[in-house]
Amino acid sequence: MSEKHHILLVDDEELIVELLENYFQSLGYDVTAVENAEKALEHLQNNFGYDLLITDINLPGKSGIDLLKITREIRPELPVILVTGHKTMDFAISAIKNGATDFITKPFQLNNVRKVVEKVIRYKLKTEKKERIFEYARFIKMDFEFPTKELDAGVLADYLARLLLKTRFCNENEVNQFYLVFLETIVNAIEHGNLELASTIKGDDFDRFLKFEQLREERLQDPTYGNRKVYIQMEVSPRMFTLTIRDEGPGFDWKAVMEKTEMETINLESHGRGFVFIQSVMDEMLFNEKGNSITLVKYKE
Numbered sequence: 001m002s003e004k005h006h007i008l009l010v011d012d013e014e015l016i017v018e019l020l021e022n023y024f025q026s027l028g029y030d031v032t033a034v035e036n037a038e039k040a041l042e043h044l045q046n047n048f049g050y051d052l053l054i055t056d057i058n059l060p061g062k063s064g065i066d067l068l069k070i071t072r073e074i075r076p077e078l079p080v081i082l083v084t085g086h087k088t089m090d091f092a093i094s095a096i097k098n099g100a101t102d103f104i105t106k107p108f109q110l111n112n113v114r115k116v117v118e119k120v121i122r123y124k125l126k127t128e129k130k131e132r133i134f135e136y137a138r139f140i141k142m143d144f145e146f147p148t149k150e151l152d153a154g155v156l157a158d159y160l161a162r163l164l165l166k167t168r169f170c171n172e173n174e175v176n177q178f179y180l181v182f183l184e185t186i187v188n189a190i191e192h193g194n195l196e197l198a199s200t201i202k203g204d205d206f207d208r209f210l211k212f213e214q215l216r217e218e219r220l221q222d223p224t225y226g227n228r229k230v231y232i233q234m235e236v237s238p239r240m241f242t243l244t245i246r247d248e249g250p251g252f253d254w255k256a257v258m259e260k261t262e263m264e265t266i267n268l269e270s271h272g273r274g275f276v277f278i279q280s281v282m283d284e285m286l287f288n289e290k291g292n293s294i295t296l297v298k299y300k301e
Contacts, residue, residue: 193247
């Protein structure tokens with residue numbers, strides 16, 4: 001392969017590490033080797049340059065399966081190859097179900113390991129190329145209609161923010177700010193809109209927070225509140241994007257809130273700090289008269 005790829009190798013057997021490290025380095029790969037899952041996770045959390053993770057199942061401390069599961073959470077795009085002495089079909093099925101891209105059984109021949117690695121790398125490159133089609137989109141429009149009890153604010157906020165990255169509207173450093181803006185806005189539609197939970201209920205102490213969470217759960221299960229819908233529409237073009245979120249709650253006096261945030265210094269505990277943060281990131285923040293719909297606008301610089 002013409003492009004140089006970086007492998008993270010996890011194994012506590014020195015002979016295996018030395019064998020695979022030397023072999024793949026001779027083929028032009030960069031190889032970083034660590035002896036346990038804990039060190040591997042440190043590398044994965046601090047370095048996004050890895051193209052492949054190869055890990056033995058039997059490791060001191062966390063197992064290779066544990067490492068696989070955590071990797072699927074923190075680096076879902078990273079392919080993982082498991083190395084094991086098991087040769088049963090049950091193991092193969094279990095490995096794939098846990099998120100492994102492929103597996104290698106011991107004892108192995110280096111040329112067979114190479115075939116598996118290069119197959120996985122090719123698949124990764126093909127997937128990345130497929131993701132790049134979003135870069136060429138001239139206009140994307142998405143409409144969602146969620147029952148409140150089915151809407152996971154974090155999952156949707158991450159999906160929408162990642163869409164901006166795929167279309168090259170923003171870069172990797174800007175994704176998190178859009179994620180936080182979208183999360184704040186969606187949570188407001190759920191909690192303060194459809195569930196009609198006032199911010200003052202939450203309070204500052206832990207006991208009040210627990211009561212707030214309990215009331216939140218009760219209202220999610222109550223059809224009067226939980227079956228209300230959240231409507232989300234996103235439009236993305238190379239020049240700008242808009243995100244409109246509307247709930248079926250009674251609305252709120254957004255004019256009074258906006259006047260307060262403009263007139264007063266908002267601290268981290270104040271009601272309205274979410275709007276101040278949204279304003280600091282977005283170019284425009286528009287409400288309907290009722291106060292149950294907000295439209296966020298951002299222009300590409």
